Amino acid sequence: MGKYFGTDGFRGEANEVLTVEHAFKVGRYLGWYYGQDHKARVVIGKDTRRSSYMFEYALAAGITASGADAYLLHVTTTPSVSYVTRTEDFDCGIMISASHNPYYDNGIKIINGKGHKMEAEVEEKIEAYIDGKVGELPLAKKENIGRTVDYAAGRNRYIGHLISLATRSFKNMRIGLDCANGSAFAIAKSVYDALGAKTYVINNEPDGTNINTNCGSTHIEVLQEYVREKNLDIAFAFDGDADRCIAVDENGEVVNGDLILYICGKYLKEQGRLNGDTIVTTIMSNLGLYKACDKAGIRYEKTAVGDKYVYENMVKNNFCLGGEQSGHIIFSKYATTGDGILTSLMVMEVVMEKKQTLSKLAEEVKIYPQILKNVRVADKKTARENPEVVKAVDAVAKALGDDGRILVRESGTEPVIRVMVEAATDEICEKYVDQVIDVMKAQRLVTE
Template sequence: MGKYFGTDGFRGEANVDLTVTDAYKVGRFLGHYYGKEHKAKIVIGKDTRRSSYMFEYSLVAGLTASGADVYLLHVTPTPSVSYVVRSEGFDCGIMISASHNPYYDNGIKVINGNGYKLEAEIENKIEEYIDLNEDNIPLAKRDNIGCTVDYSIGRHRYIGYLISLATRSFKNIKVGLDCSNGSASTVAKGVFDTLGAKTYTINNEPDGTNINENCGSTHIKNLQKYVVENGLDVGFAYDGDADRCLAVDELGNIIDGDLILYLCGKYMKEKGELNNNTVVTTIMSNLGLYKAFDREGIAYEKTAVGDKYVNENMIQNSHSLGGEQSGHIIFSKHATTGDGVLTSLKIMEVILEKKMKLSELVKEVKIYPQLLVNVKVKDKKEAREDLDVQKAVEKVSAELASEGRILVRESGTEPVIRVMVEASKDEICKKYVDDVIEVLKRKQHIIE
C-alpha cells in the first residue's frame, strides 16, 4: 500500500484525509498522464454521499484543466464504471465512493482502460504529484481545455447488459432488495422489475447522509427480518457502491460470500464453466467452505484480503470465479471487478435452474463459528508487529491447532487492526479474541 492509495483506492474522511485539493490533483495527473499522445477520455461515477458531488467537481476541474474530456455517469455502481471503460474505449474510469464506510468518508478509485483497478506504479506517481509543492503539469489552453459530457446513457447500457445475462424470467419470484441508500438505488430494482420479479425494496431513498446507515450488506439484520415478515423467496443486500452482495434465504438466514462461492462454484463445475476446477478465495474464508470444496472435488486458492488480490490471481491463472466472504464476488466471464447486482443475478440463475430454494442449495456446508473484531489503534503496523501481541497470537494458534485458526491483520482502508478467530464454538472464539485484545490494551495500542 502507498501513502494515500490503499487496497481500494484513496480513502478517508472527506476534507480531512481526502480533500478537494487532493481530488483536483488526482484529476490533473490523470488528465495529463492519459493525454500525452491523444486527447484523454475519462469516465466518472459516484455514490450517493453528500461529498461525492464536491469531489466530482474537483476531479472534473483537474481533468479538464489538463486537457481531458470527462464523461459523467452520475450516481452509479462501481462495476458500471468498469464496464463502461472497457466496453466503450475510455482511457480510464474514476469511481467516487468509500464503499461500505459511513457517509462522512469518501474515496477515489481509479480503473484502468481494461476495467481493472489501477496499477500500483501509476498510483505511486499520483502520490508523488500530490506531494509536490509546485505544479509541474502544464495547464491546457484554448481549444485544448477539456469538456464535460453528461453520459447517463453509459449507466443505462450497463443495466441492459445485466438484464441480458439472465437465463430465465423471474416471474412470480418475490425478491427483497436492500440498496443501502447507495449506488444500487439507481440500478437494482429496475433490473429485477424488467426480469419479471415481484420486487420489494428497502433503504432505497438516499439523502446524502444515510448511505450504509444501519442498512445494506454490513447491516443485514433488517433485510433478514423483512424477508421473513413478507414471505419473500430471497433477499439481496448491497453495499454503498454496489460492488458487494450478500443474500438472505427464504428462512432469513445469511448467505455470505463463502456460501455464494460454494453454490456458484458447484453449479459452474456441473456446467463445465469453472475454469481449472478452481475457486479463488482469501485467507478470511471459513474452514467450512474448504471442507465443502474438498467434498465436491473443487480446488481452491487463497490470497490476501482484498478483491484486488483475488482479481490478480484470477487474471494470472485464468480462473473464472473468486471472491471474499464480505460479498465481493468476481465472475471473470462477465466482469473485471466485484459486482453486487451481477452476483444476485447469478444466484437467481442457480435457484431457477436447479429448481431449489436457496436454503437447500447451501445446507451441506457447515460453517465454523467466526468472530471478527475491529480494534481502532494508534499505529496499525506498530500494533501488529509488537512482540507481545505476536506471542499472544502464536499461543492462540498453538492451542487451536487443527480445530480452528486466528488471523490478525491491518485493515487496508481504516485505522484498525482486525482480530479474527475461527473455532468449533462461539465461546472459544470470544475467549481467544479477548485474549489478544487484552494484550493490545495493555501495550497501549488501542484508541479508547
C-alpha cells in the same frame, strides 16, 4: 500503500482528509497524463453521498483544464464504471465513493483502461503531483480545453448488459432488494423489473446523508426482517457503491460471500464451467466453506484480505470465480471487479436452473462460529513475532486440530493485531482468542 492511495483508492472524511483541491489535482494529472498524444477521455461515476457532487465537479474541472474530456455517468455503481471504461475505449475511469463507509466519508477510485484498479506507479505519480514534487502541468488553451459530456447512456448500456446475462425470466419470483440508499438505487430495480420479478425494494430513497445508515449489506438484519414480513422468495443487499452483495434466503437467514462462492462454485463445476475446479478465497473465509468444498471436489486458493489480491490470483491462474466473505464476488467471465448486482443475478441463475430454494442450496455448508478481536499494540511486527505469542498461537492451533483454526494478522491500516478463532462453539472461540490476547498483555505488547 501510498501516502493518499490505499488498497481501495484515496479515501477519508470529505473536506477533512479528502478535499476538493485533492480532487482537482487528481483530475489535472489524469487529464494531462493520458492526453499527451491524443484527446483523452475519462469517465466518472459517483454514489449518492452529499459530497460526491462536489468531487465530481472538481475532478471534471481538473480533467478539462488539462485538455481531456470528462464523461459523466452521474449516480452509478463502481462495477458499471469499470464496465463502461473497458468496453467503450476510455483512457481511464473514476468512481467517487467510500463504499460501505458512513456518508461523511468519500473516496476516489481510479480504474485503468482495462477496467482494473489503477496501477500503483500511476497513483504514486499523482501523489507526487499533489504534493508539489513535480513541476506545474500545462493548462489547455482555446479549442484544446476539454469538455464535459452527459453520459447517462453509458449507465443504461450497463443495465442492458446485466439484463442480458439472465438465463431465465424471474416471473412470479418475489425478490427483495436493499439498495443501501446508495448507487444500486438507480440500477437494481430496473434490472429485476425487466426480468419479470415481483420486486420489493427498500432503502432506495437517498438524501445524501443516509447511504449505508442502518441498511444495506453491512446491516443485513433489516433485510432479514423484511423478507420474513413480506414472505419473499429471496433477497439481496448491496453496499454504498454496489460492488458487494449479501443474500437472504426465504427463511430470512443470511447467505454471505462464502456461501455464495460455494453455491455458484458447485453449480459452475457441475456445468463444467469452473476453471481448474477452483475458487479463490481470502484467509478470512470460513473453515466450513473449505470443508464443504473438500466434499464437493472443489479446490481453493487463499489470498491476503482484499478483492485486489483475489483478482490478481484469478488472472494469474485463469480462475473464473473468487471473492470474500463480505460479499465482494468476482465472476471474471463478465467483470474485472466485484459486482453486487451481477452476483445477485448469478445466484438467481443457480436458484432458477436447479429449481431449489436458496436455503436448500446453502445447507451443505456448516458455517463455523467465528470470533475476531482487535488488539492495539505499540508495534505490529514485534507483537506478531514475539516468541511467547507465537508459542501461544501454535498451542491453540494444535488444540483445535482439524476442528477449528486460529488466524493472527496485522491490520493494514491501524496499529492493531487481529486475533480470530473458528471452532465448533462460540465458547471455544472466545476461550482461545482470549488465551492469545492474555499472552500479548503479559508480554506488555498491548497499548490499551
